[in-house]
Amino acid sequence: MSYPQDYRRSLAEPADFWAEQARDLDWFRAPRETLRALDDGTHRWFADALLNTAYLALDRHVENGRGEQPALLYDSPVSDVKRQYSYRQLRDEVARLAGALRALGVEKGDRVVIYMPMVPEAAMAMLACARLGAVHSVVFGGFAPQELAVRIDDARPKLLLTASCGIEFDRVIPYQPLVETALALAEHPPQRVMVLQRPQAPAQLRGGRDLDWAQQVAQASPVEPVPVLGGDPLYILYTSGTTGRPKGIVRDNAGHAVALRYCFERVYGMRPGDVWWGLSDIGWVVGHSMIVYGPLMAGCATVFYEGKPVRTPDAGAIWRVIEEYRVNALTCAPTAIRAVRKEDPSGERLARHDLSSLRALFLAGERLDSSTHQWLEEQTARPVHDHWWQTETGWPVTAPCVGLDDYRRKAGSSNAAVPGYHVLVVNEEGELLDAGQEGAIVVSLPLPPGCAQTLWNDSERYRQAYLQAVPGHYLTGDGGYLDADGFVYVMGRTDDVINVAGHRLSTGEMEDRVARHPAVAECAVIGVPDDLKGQLPLALVVCKEGVAIDPAALQAELVARVREELGALACFQQVRVVRRLPKTRSGKILRAVLRKIAAGEPYAPPATIDDPAILEELAGVLRGELSAEAP
């Protein structure tokens, strides 16, 4: 199997190519139909197959003699706990938990929201839902109650699974007050909440609604995997869109299983029995594809780490974990490496650890800057690969496919398209651009298996957001270019989504919160470059006429407001009061120009601007004061 062969075939004969990849998956009923095109321009892969994703991730390995092999390696420096589960143990835990969920009325197609820290029970919860054919929606534990409530109202879950607390560095964060607030805010709260009690901060359970996790599981009988259709949803994962309302990305069962197996084998070069580490959180797509489903379906052991790259306890944590579990490959975001490098620039801590098991590092989530890339490669003496993907795609769009012969790799680029993806760059009119010309990155339809084909309860929004701009293509929302050798260079978002420490955030959501302050007439939130986090949000605020408010006080109030309503993960700290915002004559805020000014890039006032002089004034504000703490 070679990369050029796979790549060519995947584009020339997508249905045949993917049917072949799907052939030896352990289906309950093999698909008769590989690819179906729907009238709305979307596609479905293996829609009529019968399978169960939890069966593929667990039972199959036990049945094939891998029952005693480690499946999940839990390492929690924040709670000082380490625990390992073999495939057999994990299957049994999941089967029993699924029984507990069923006893609470959860059946195929029902939604279950999971709001949990990085404890093994969170992965078990995802797999237990999959086992029942229920649709999980994991909400990142760092999200504030209002965000949890918005997701609950969209998904309308029958049950909420949570834990009594999370632990951030040395701070215990009780979840109960957050959950209580979210349930009070939600219009469609679930009837039942099952709470995993953690000793650091047990929760006071509310009779009639709250249930004790351990008790429920102890009383439950294990259940068998429920066959679902290939096109049935496995999960919903909310991600930031360009408006204040998050998008419910829907993942199917069959396309996901085929894609992730291909990904782990051919992209990452992982074999059953290998040890894989996705350093992230189950609240993000990486947590779904690269911590839980991908490595388990591939028969690997997955490291499940409840800690940070630094301060738990120090910048040697990543290297310690690699040595201790004999990790073969790691995926993480560049921001994690920048944090480590800042505290251990000469790699003294790294040098104390045996990294001989490590074969490669795969970075994604944001642009991998060349200095971080070089430092990491020098320090680890291992290949460091940049690769690019999104919540929507669920698996890499570009990557060096190290599991294939003759794979292509070029440092400095986001690498070449993975088989299945035909990546192109177009201008604003949707016309193809030549090599070297920067524009919007699109992917020709059909998207390969695994990519989301709809949004939860909103297929029309999917069509508008992704398929409308360039007919026959999926709009990624990222900008960049291709070089003459076909390597892709992803430069950043072309829309109002920013990337803070590898987390995708909507500036629209932040603007929503800022604009509700009584002193604010209007505002724009943009991402500005940051050495450590990639980007940080900055709010430009125009105050209402006649309002006398001290800018420092306004900043403090807005920072507190965004933190409370969106969560600390937004890293919203910078507010600048400005006289006015640059707009088109039709009144639209010129965000693209603001982004360029903030990034220190050359900008030309667009022809449609109403007052060109304002740009100079703003450039002064942005250049001069970005690093200042107070306005």
Ligand code: AMP
């Ligand atoms: P998310 O959906 O949260 O995983 O975020 C996806 C977004 O992160 C992409 O649309 C890109 O803007 C950015 N991204 C992910 N990987 C890369 C990469 N390797 N290089 C540049 N940007 C990336």
